[in-house]
Amino acid sequence: MTSRLARHAGLLAVLALACMLPFVLSNFRLFQFTQVYIYAIAILGLNMLTGYNGQFSLGHGAFYAVGAYVSAIMMDRWHVPYGWTIPVAGVICLVVGFLFGLPALRLEGLYLALATFSLALAVPQILKYFEHWTGGSQGIVLSKPKAPLGLPLSPDQWLYFLTLAVLVILFWLGANLLRGRVGRAIVAIRDNHISAEAMGINSALYKSLVFGVSAAYTGVAGALSASVIAFVAPDSFNVFLSITLLIGSVIGGLASISGAIFGAFFIQFVPNWAQDISKAAPWAIFGVFLIVFMYVMPFGIAGAVGRIWIRMTRSRVLQAGRDPAPAHHAHTTT
């Protein structure tokens, strides 16, 4: 399969490029890229829920916060090595997300959006309330982990590679999940939940599980951010974070795996550009960017890239005498 080979080659090239960045970028730029990967993991989680499964969340910042605090408290209180706190944060968010997903089954569309939004509103205040554990408004100051095994890497370089590795693993797992039997069922529920049930899909269980997995991804992202920033405070996890993640998800491409990465670049860099363009009204500029992106790329950046990719590979694929690989599905791209 020509197109599949081309895709694998492309992925490897991107990965090789990503591995070179720490040796050419400044510490600050490197930090920004690490943050992009963290956002990408969080957005992939959100995409699974909102894009693939059709459950709206305006509150994923809450799971990001829970992940960050689980990691920070474990490090700060119990001196657990940061590496262990990341999977623990994922598992705790999986459980919290699943439990939140159960009652959320009764809510559809905008009502679910509002319920998750209230989660995003509540979490920073709850964090402040349990001051003894969370350090209240002051937050928790952490120390940046050093590279293990005497690797000749600065802490920033090491965290970059760690985040990249977690991203690669989680994207591999996520792509597998979304591509197979479970992934089809997840999209089938979004498309028509009544006939999905008639096909034998336990949609209540699936929706709760997707909520859990989605929260786990976002929680792992939060846990990584705790180490990378070496600081957690309630106000960095306000409602604005939740909205930002949703913006990244939509702009990148809602039901799309690669879209999570494009969306992460957007929310990391475009606000900065807007700031560069106009110090006085950066959010107005950002808004213009948003509208232009949505207008030019109705299926997100991933949708646009996918279309170009198909155009580039189609002639070769046809020569090989095969169907032009999944002509882009209306909303579901990979």
Add this chain to the structure above:
Amino acid sequence: MAPILSVRDLTVRFGGIIALESVSFDVDEGQIVGLIGPNGAGKTTLFNCLSRLYTPDRGEVLFRGRPVLPLPPYRIAELGIGRTFQNLALFPTLTVLQNVMVGLHSRSRSDFLSNAMRLPWVGREEARIQATALELLEFLDLTALAQHPAAGLPFGTLKRVELARSLASQPSLLLLDEPASGLNHEEVFAIGALIQKVRATRALTVLLVEHHMGMVMQVSEKVVVLDFGRKIAEGTPAEVRRDPNVVRAYLGEAA
């Protein structure tokens, strides 16, 4: 031989409307049974009870002697009851092939964890799902459309996709809700012939709701007639056609 499906005293009310009132009938294994009646007679409501989308106010449904009503809707497919919908209920963003592959959900097992880890047996299961789905597409002459999203295909084609999807779960009882609606004259009889072919090659029992009398009468061994939620007649097509109640119910309709 015991009937494959027994409907007993089934009653469904929506507020003041009585959609079904004490309806009882049996379907024998291997039969094609026509379920007819004017619009609003309660045919779709009956299907929705069988697939557990509605919970009847009274009555019982037995499938191979087992009560169906205590089960949740998602357990019906694995029992061996498949269905199509009167107003298409496909997954529009999935491709035709993927739609049929979802039809195999109840005949496959892999879960979240095994899918995410891409365990070797998951790959084998996926290959089996795809091969079965492709066979069905071939059978229903849909192979060329395998990679096309369901959205945007002509109505008649989508009806065939739904039929393929319902067959994917290897049902022993197939509920078809107006499979010929919206089709032209030739297509209607083609679908009739297809239903007979499917029954013959797949050892199926079919419960067929259809407005096209010519087709129903031609393919059914038995016909059950509903009117305003009541069963008014039951018998062979010839018997039913002569039945004065049926003639009265259809007065003014194309009988």
